Amino acid sequence: MSTTVGYDDVEVGTRIPEREFRIRRSDLVRYCGVSGDFNTIHWNERAARDVGLPGVIAHGMYTMATAARLVTDWAGDPGAVVDYGVRFSSPVPVPDDDEGAAVVVSGVVAKKLDGNQVVVNLTVRCDGAKVLMASRATVRLT
Amino acid sequence: MPLNREFIGRSFVADTPFLVGREHIRQFALAVGEHSPLCHDLDAAKAAGYVDLVAPPTFLTAPGMWRPVVPTHDPELGLDYSLVVHGEQRYALRRPIIAGDEIVVSATITDIRNAGRNELLITEFEFVTTGGELVATGLSSLVSRGTAATATRKG
Numbered sequence: 001m002s003t004t005v006g007y008d009d010v011e012v013g014t015r016i017p018e019r020e021f022r023i024r025r026s027d028l029v030r031y032c033g034v035s036g037d038f039n040t041i042h043w044n045e046r047a048a049r050d051v052g053l054p055g056v057i058a059h060g061m062y063t064m065a066t067a068a069r070l071v072t073d074w075a076g077d078p079g080a081v082v083d084y085g086v087r088f089s090s091p092v093p094v095p096d097d098d099e100g101a102a103v104v105v106s107g108v109v110a111k112k113l114d115g116n117q118v119v120v121n122l123t124v125r126c127d128g129a130k131v132l133m134a135s136r137a138t139v140r141l142t
Numbered sequence: 143m144p145l146n147r148e149f150i151g152r153s154f155v156a157d158t159p160f161l162v163g164r165e166h167i168r169q170f171a172l173a174v175g176e177h178s179p180l181c182h183d184l185d186a187a188k189a190a191g192y193v194d195l196v197a198p199p200t201f202l203t204a205p206g207m208w209r210p211v212v213p214t215h216d217p218e219l220g221l222d223y224s225l226v227v228h229g230e231q232r233y234a235l236r237r238p239i240i241a242g243d244e245i246v247v248s249a250t251i252t253d254i255r256n257a258g259r260n261e262l263l264i265t266e267f268e269f270v271t272t273g274g275e276l277v278a279t280g281l282s283s284l285v286s287r288g289t290a291a292t293a294t295r296k297g
Contacts, residue, residue: 001191021175030173034166036207039223051224054242060228065174072199078171078178078238079192081199085232085281137199 002139004076007116007141016074016107016120021066023058024100031062035125045096058092063103063131068122070105071137074120082117083138090129101126116141143220143293145261153211155248159272160205164241166197167195194241201239202269202278203231211249212265221263221286229262230283237277244272245263256290282287 037059040047048056054112064086072078095099104125111119117140124132164184171181179186180196187195214221239245246269253264267280 006234027173027175030169034170034173035204037203061200061203061231062174064231065176065198068199069174069176072176072178076178077190077196078176078181078198081235083232083234084199087230087231088228091227 001077001080002142003080003139005141006138007112007118010112010141011107012109012112014109016109017071018104018106021068021069021103021105022100023062023066023094023103024098025056025094025096027100028058028062028094030054030058031065035059035061036116037061053091054093056094058094058098058101060086060088060091063092063124063126064135066103067105067122067132067135067139070107070122071120071139074107075141080139080141081137082140084136086122086124086135087133088131089133090105090126090131092126092131095104103131110136113138143222144289145263145286146218147222147254149219149251150235150254151251153248153250154278156205156209156211156246158209159244159246160209162197162201162205162239162241162243162245164195166204167197167201167241170201170204171198174200192238192240197239197241199233199235200231202233202267202280204270205245205247206267206280206282209247211247212251221284223289225289227285227287228282229285230281232281233278234280235278236275239269239277243277243285245269245277246272257285259288259290261286261289 122135
């Protein structure tokens with residue numbers, strides 16, 4: 001219950017450096033299993049194309065969880081996130097190859113709140129498109 | 143077909159609690175690439191002051207999907223899941239979810255409304271331990287594509 005970044009160490013405008021996360025088909029299969037979301041568009045090319053998608057796409061919740069890693073790694077404690085919300089603005093197609101999709105995440109401290117909490121605004125892109133909008137995490141620092 | 147507005151305001155409660163398992167946290171963390179020792183190593187979690195492994199921030203999606211509490215497949219609601227995409231999601235955690243928590247999920251459909259040709263199904267969730275502690279709330283917005291009453295139906 002202590003974070004690697006202190007409340008007094010950050011100010012509004014403090015940036016969390018950009019990182020690239022890879023999402024591969026095998027990640028989606030794992031995520032189906034642990035989340036219980038077996039929607040076929042996340043693992044079956046035929047089913048995805050049948051509903052007009054370019055191919056298999058990542059679960060929105062998988063992209064949301066991936067973006068959270070920027071914050072949990074920064075804070076050093078996954079339990080430090082007290083509020084986290086996103087809007088899903090664009091799907092993340094995950095090609096059937098070893099490279100997968102590249103999701104690029106960066107963050108900036110937008111607000112300092114009482115109780116050692118800070119609001120981090122996240123920018124989450126894939127192939128230049130914003131895949132999450134209004135992506136915001138409130139983190140309790142020590 | 144438009145969604146049935148009579149579902150607005152209806153609440154649902156899971157009939158059995160969801161036990162947050164230590165291995166489930168490890169597996170969930172592995173799947174989403176969360177490598178914090180607090181999600182994997184019991185000694186590290188205890189050294190950090192937690193009684194057991196800490197769940198990643200979006201873990202509560204698992205009880206929601208494994209034990210759906212909102213009857214999204216009820217024909218009366220009229221939701222065609224093949225037309226659904228996730229619009230918005232939020233979790234507010236009063237405290238971290240920890241292995242061993244037994245959580246009862248409840249949900250209320252707070253709104254169904256048109257958004258252009260689409261419809262939005264808004265659901266608010268509460269996650270309460272069997273000890274009566276409200277540990278988290280959540281909000282989910284599902285988009286039902288092209289089902290708004292005013293939409294021009296594809297042939």
